[in-house]
Amino acid sequence: MLPLKEDILRSIYDAFAEWSAGFSFVCSKNCAACCTQNVTMTAVEGGVIHRLIRENGREGWLAEKLQAKGETVRPWMTTNDFAGACLQGEDVQPEEYGNMSPCPFLENGCCRIYEVRPFSCRCFASEQKCFSGTSALLPEYYLSASTAVMQIIEHLGQGEYWGNMLDVLSALCDLPENRSYVTLLPASFADQSRVQVIKAKPLPGFLLLDEEMDKIAPLLDAIFTRKVGEKTVESILNGR
Ligand code: SF4
Numbered sequence: 300m301l302p303l304k305e306d307i308l309r310s311i312y313d314a315f316a317e318w319s320a321g322f323s324f325v326c327s328k329n330c331a332a333c334c335t336q337n338v339t340m341t342a343v344e345g346g347v348i349h350r351l352i353r354e355n356g357r358e359g360w361l362a363e364k365l366q367a368k369g370e371t372v373r374p375w376m377t378t379n380d381f382a383g384a385c386l387q388g389e390d391v392q393p394e395e396y397g398n399m400s401p402c403p404f405l406e407n408g409c410c411r412i413y414e415v416r417p418f419s420c421r422c423f424a425s426e427q428k429c430f431s432g433t434s435a436l437l438p439e440y441y442l443s444a445s446t447a448v449m450q451i452i453e454h455l456g457q458g459e460y461w462g463n464m465l466d467v468l469s470a471l472c473d474l475p476e477n478r479s480y481v482t483l484l485p486a487s488f489a490d491q492s493r494v495q496v497i498k499a500k501p502l503p504g505f506l507l508l509d510e511e512m513d514k515i516a517p518l519l520d521a522i523f524t525r526k527v528g529e530k531t532v533e534s535i536l537n538g539r
Pocket residue numbers: 325326327330331332333334423424425427428429430435
C-alpha cells in the first residue's frame with residue numbers, strides 16, 4: 300500500500316472526528332459492548348494497523364489474536380456494491396449481522412489498537428449507553444454520513460481487500476513487509492483468509508437524502524478539500 304493512501308486515510312479520519320465532535324455521545328473508556336468481531340474494513344486500514352504492530356514489535360501478539368478469531372462471515376457485497384445496487388433501483392437488503400462475540404483486540408475493556416482502529420470502529424457511537432444486544436441511539440443523518448465516509452474509504456482502497464477486519468489483517472500477513480509471520484502462523488493462513496474477503500469497489504454515488512445534505516455537506520466538503528501534499532483529497536481520489 301502506498302504511504303499516500305495512509306495520509307489520505309488519516310485526513311479522512313481527522314475530518315470525521317472534527318465533524319462528529321459536535322454530537323453529545325456518551326461513549327467512554329471501558330464501555331465496549333459495541334466491540335464485536337463484526338467489523339469490516341479495507342486493506343488500506345489493515346496496512347495502517349500492521350504498520351503499528353510492526354513498529355511496536357507486537358507481531359507475536361497479533362498472530363495469537365488472529366489464530367484465536369471466531370468464525371467470520373464472507374460478505375457478499377461491499378458498501379459501494381450495496382450503494383450501486385440501490386442507485387440502480389435494485390431491491391437489495393443490507394447484510395445480516397456477523398459474529399457478535401467480543402473483538403479479540405479488546406483487553407480489560409480497552410482497545411489495544413485504538414490509535415489505528417478502522418473507520419467502522421471510529422463511527423461507533425451512541426447518545427445513550429448501550430449494552431450487549433441493544434442498539435446504539437444515533438441521529439439518522441449521522442448514520443448516513445458514516446456510510447458516505449465508508450464509501451469514500453472503500454473508493455480509496457478500490458481493487459484491494461475488503462471484508463471482516465480479522466480476515467483482511469490475516470490476508471495481509473504474507474506481504475513482504477510482514478515476513479515475520481512466516482514463523483508465527485501456519486503456512487496456508489493468509490491463503491485461507493483470502494477466501495473470506497472480497498474486493499473494494501469505486502464510489503458509485505452516495506445514498507444521501509436531500510433533507511440531510513445541509514448537515515452532511517460540510518463533512519464531505521471538509522474531506523474533499525483537505526490537502527495531502529500539493530493536491531486536494533478530491534483531486535487525488537479522482538485520479539487527477
Ligand atoms: S457505542 Fe455504545 S457500547 Fe460503544 S462505546 Fe458508545 S455507548 Fe458504549
